[in-house]
Amino acid sequence: MLATGIDIGMDARHKKILQSNRSNLVQELDPSMLYDGLLSRGVFTQDMIDEIQSAGTRRNQARQLVRDLETRGSRAFPAFLECLQETRQDHVVHLLLDGDSPRPSVPNPVRPTLLPMPLNKPKDMPDRVDITPQPDVTVHPTKLDPLPSPYQEKGKLSPRPIGRQRRDSIQNYKMDASPCGHCLIINNVDFEPQSELNNRKGSDIDCDRLERRFKSLNFVVLVKKNLKQRQIKQELSDLSKVDHSKYDCCVVIVLSHGTEASHSRFPGAVHGVDGPSVPVQNITSYLNGQHCPSLQGKPKLFFIQACGGGERDTGFEVSPDEFKPSMGGVDDQTDALPMSSSSDSLSMSDEPDARATLPTPSDILVSYSTFPGYVSWRDTQTGSWYVETLDNILEENVGTNDLVTMLMMVNNEVSQISAKGLYKQMPGSFNFLRKLFYFQALPQ
Structure with a gap:
């Protein structure tokens, strides 16, 4: 699984530095910020990165990354330092450049001595001295004027309704290019016997719905059916190599069986x-700034119709005045591994990492058909609850509401449906958009 062009032996001095500082690296290193740089420099292959990410928590991934790095040849250590500098992990760079010397201990800060206030204090002296530490103040750069829109044929787009006006402090993403962007739909229906996964009858209905909907929203839609794992990765790689400079957005929709997976982001x-x-966080990484520079600063939307795990939600009782019960179809199926499957690919829930902060990719929104860990329901005759509801909400509200608001409407509608009169489903989103997002509402 070695990448081509990488010699096997690492310099003994560099290997000693990594080994002597391994415990500190595991403590300090944020591996999720390094994957793109190490991949682009040929230090690791995508398969190796996937394997490191499957280690689970940040600490375990860091431990595996350092261990694998020692086998990646003489260029691996300098490339590792470059990636650390690019991701502003300078404290780790300084640690490594000190060689195998132990990390100096940080002295305890000197606390100020507090003296009692005099009984006869001057009138202008405060009763209490505030010694609460204050946060660092970040000076933001001057706000740049927006670039002029290259889109001139404004007659093709419907005017923005008054209801779309928002506070000046909240901006909208530019969405006036025509077409506005690419939309890739991956529709996995017929699964091979060795997968031990049932065919997804009814998924073609979902696919047809979404293809029509996103064409009506002025996207260039490409549908791919029945893709193997490597074919999924290849399609995403091909999409990342497209020049998106003249487009404003990119959409990826995956209709398939799903499962839980170790992750640091999605x-x-x-x-x-x-x-x-294929982990969802890997799917999103194909369109990040490293792999697809022409989408930097532009919204990247991912819609996942798949199970997040094997647990079934039976819901809880609420006031009858709050919700009207809605029954799902008699042919409801889940998009999870079959309950009788002997496959061990369904992992336990991901262990939460104790680290307070993790880097969050900007301009990405991932909408899931179900809460992580739970099954997602699909009617074999009418399609999945999530896609049918999403399509209806878009049809009725795309001209007046932003995407996040519409997804909350989807959450509300789907949460009121019941499978076989018992099971429930709760969609949700991981939202890292920086602005309000409105689809184009083309005239009918």
Whole structure:
């Protein structure tokens, strides 16, 4: 699994530095920020990065990364330092450049001595001295004027309704290019026998719905059906190599079986028709700034119709005045691994990492059909609850509401449906958009 062009032996001095500082690296290193740089420099392959990410928590990933780095040849250590500098992990760079010397201990800060206030204090002296530490103040750069829009044929777009006006402090993403962007739909229906996954009858209905909907929203839609794991990765790689300079947005929709997966950003994974899965966080990484510079600063939307795990939600009782019960179809199925499957690919829930902060990718929104860990329901005759509801909400509200508001409407509608009169489903989103997002509402 070694990348081409990488010699096997690492310099003994560099290996000693890594080994002597391994415990500190595990404590300090944020591996999630390094994957793109190490991949682009040929230090690791995508398969190796996937394997490191499958280690689970940040500490375990850091431990595995350092261990694997020692086998990646003489260029691996300098490339590692470059990646650390690019991601502003300078404290780790300084640690490594000190060689195998132990990390100096940080002295305890000197606390100020507090003296009692005099009984006869001057009138202008405060009763209490505030010694609460104050946060650092970040000076933000001057706000740049927006670039002029290259789109001149304004007659093709419907005017923005008054209801879309928002506070000046909240901006909207530019969405006036025509077409506005690419939309890739991956529709996995027929699974190979060795996958031990059932065919997803009814998914073609979802696919047709979404293809029509996103064409009506002025996207260039490409549909790919029954892709194996490696084919999913290849389609995403091809999409990342497209020049998106003249477009304003990009959408990826995956309709497949799903499962839980170790992650540092976005939970869950989707299966290829051959069985192996692709983590959702890897799907999103294909369109980040490192792999797709022409989408920097532009919204990247991902819609995942798949199970987040194998747990079934039976819901809880609420006031009858709050919700009207809605029954799902008699042919409801889940998009999870079959309950009788002997496959061990369904992992336990991801262990939460104790680190207070993790880097969050900007301009990305991932909408899941179900809460992580739970099944997602699909009617074999009418399609999945989530896609049918999403399509209806878009049809009725796309001209007046932003995407996040519409997804909350989807959450509310789907939460009121019941499968077989018992099971429930709760969609949700991981939202890292920086502005309000409105689809184009083209005239009918």
